[in-house]
Amino acid sequence: MNRSGISRFFTSFPWFLLSLPALLLVWRLAADRVDNPVLLPSPNLVAESALELFGDGSLVADIKASLQRVFTGFFIASTLAVPLALLMAYFLPLRQLFLPLVTILRPIPPIAWIPLAILWFGLGDKPSYFITALAAFFPIFLNAFAGGIDVQPRHVHAARFLGAGRWLMVRHIYLMSALPHVWTGLRIGLGQSWMAVVTAELIAAQSGLGYMIQANRINLETQHVLTGMIVIGMLGALMTTALGWCERFVLPWKFQRQ
C-alpha cells in the first residue's frame, strides 16, 4: 500500500468504527420498539443465528454454492464479452452485424430470462450460471467495447513509426489502451453477477445464499434471512475491496502521481 493508500485507510477506518456501532444501536432500538422477531429480529438473535448456521456448516455450503455460480458465470461472461467487444471495436463489419443485437438484448433484465433459463436448463446450477453470465456480460462487453474504440490515434501512429508489427500493435497498444475500460467492466460485471446469483437462486436453485433466504422466509426464520443478507453484503464488499487491491497490480500506472 502506498502512502496515500495508508493515509486514506487511516482516515476512513475510524469513521467505519463509528458507523458500525451506530447502525447496530439503531437496529437494536428499532428491534426493541417493534418487539417481534419475525418482523425485525435483534442483532443478538442474528448473531446467534449466524453462529448456528456456521456451526452446522450449512452457511459455508451455501456460500460455496453461490460463489461457484458467480465465478463460473463471471468467467463465461468475461471470456465471451472481452474478445467479442474488442473484435467489434476493431472490425467495422462485425460491429455493424452485432451492435444492433446487443442494443436490443441489453435492456432485458437478467431476471426476465429466468423462466427461459429454467425451461432450457431445468433447476440447479445451470440456470444460475446462465443468469450470472448474462448479468455480467453486458457491463463487461460495453466497457471493453468503449475501451476498444478509445485507442488514441497518436499512440497508433507513434507505434507504427517505431516499427511495431501487427502482433506488437495488438498486444502493446490496442489491448493496453483498452485495459482500464476492460477492468472497469470486469468490476461492474462481478458486482452484477453477484446480485444476479441471489435472484437466480431465489427462484431456480436448491442451494446457495438466495435459496437459503427464500427457504427461511417461508419458515418465518427472519434472523436466518438477515444472516444471509449480511453475508451477501459482506462478501460483495470483500470482492469490491479485493478488486480494488488487484487494480494496483493490473493498472499500476493509474496509481502514479506527478
Add this chain to the structure above:
Amino acid sequence: MRAAVMTLLRGRKARLTADRRFEAGQRLRDIAAGRLSACRAAKVSLHDVSVSFAPDRSAAVVSGLELTILPGEFVTFLGPSGCGKTTLLNVIGGMILPTTGKVRINDALVTAPTPMCNIVFQQHSLFEWMRVADNVAFGPRALGHPDPRGEAMRFLHLVGLEEHADAYPVTLSGGMRQRVAIARALATSPSVLLMDEPFGALDAQTRSIMQEELLKLRRSIAPTVIFVTHDVDEALLLSDRIFVMRAMPGGLKEEIAADGMFRHKEKVLRNGKYRALRQHILTQIREETLKVFNRPNRMQR
C-alpha cells in the same frame, strides 16, 4: 474488379511496410554491431504534392508542393493556423497519402509510416502504461535490436533522464515527457525526424531549455529534421532553412535561409539582421492570417 485491385494494392502496401520495417531493423542491428554509424540522414523530396479531404478533391489543404530537403538539414515550416503545416508533416510521415503527387525519402516512395522516419507530437504520445525505459525501448524491440533496454538507457542518458527510467510517464513534467518522446523517436535511429510543435505545450522557460537540448542532441545525432512551429524565434534559432507557408490552399510562400546563423540566443537579440528577418517573417505570416480572416465566406465554412 475494383475490390480486387484494392486488395492487391493493400497487399502490396503491407509488403512494402513489412520490407521497410525489416530494412530499418537490419539497419538498427548493423548500428548495434558497429557496422554502421547511427542516424544516416536522408533526403526528403516532395513532388507536386496536393492534399484534399473533400471527396471530389476540391478545397485542397495543401496544393502543388515542390520541395527537396537535403540530408541532415533542419527545416522549419512556419505559417498561420490552418495553413496545412501538420497535414504536410503527416504526408511526409506517411500517415496521410497525398491526393496527388509523391513523397520520397531517399528515393523510396512513402506510402505508410516507417521507422526510417519518426515523429514527436505536440501532445505527448508516450504509452502511459509503459515505464519510461520501456517506452524508449519499444522501437528497438520492435525492430529486433539485440539489447533494447541498453539502447533505451543510452538515449535516456542523452536526454538526461536515465534516473527516471523506471518511472511512469504520468509522474514526469511536460518538458521531461517531451525529452522522453525525443529519446524514443531517436532510439530507432531514424533518417528523418518530424517534430510537430514539440515544445508548443511547454512554458517559456522549459521551452527555451528544450530548444538548447535539441541543438545539443543535433550535434551528436544528425538526422534530417522537419520541424513545425508557430514561434518565429524558435524557427530562427533552430533552422537551416525556414519555409513560410501561405494559407488557403497551403503552399510555400517564401523560403528563408537561416543557415544556423542565430544559434546563440544571447547574441542574436541585438543583431540587426536577426531583428529584420524576424520582422519580415512576422509580416508574411500576418498577411496570410489576414487573408484567412478576410475570406468572404469565412463564417459559412
